[in-house]
Amino acid sequence: MGTNSTKIGVGLVLLLVSSALxxxxxxxxxxxxxxxxxxxxxxxxxxxxxxxxxxxxRPV
Structure with missing residues (x-):
């Protein structure tokens, strides 16, 4: 993925749609x-x- 804001945006959309389902x-x-x-x-x-x-x- 490109920028950090793109990662955050796509991640939040995935979290929102999946949890709503x-x-x-x-x-x-x-x-x-x-x-x-x-x-x-x-x-x-x-x-x-x-x-x-x-x-x-490093993500922990």
Whole structure:
């Protein structure tokens, strides 16, 4: 990825969309298909990785 602001922006979008999918399905008591849940979980992981590594230095 290019700049730190790009990493943060993409990471926040991934976190927002993925968490809205999981929490929205849970609050409305709609069963979430396994494929959609897996994609949402990967979106959460990728978003947090992008936001966590957006700063300079060693991510811990």
């Amino acid at each position: 999981i929490l929205g399905a849970g609050l409305q008591e709609i069963p979430l298909p396994a494929v959609a849940g897996s994609i949402a979980a990967l979106g959460l992981a990728a978003g947090s990785l992008l936001v966590g590594t957006s700063e300079e230095g």
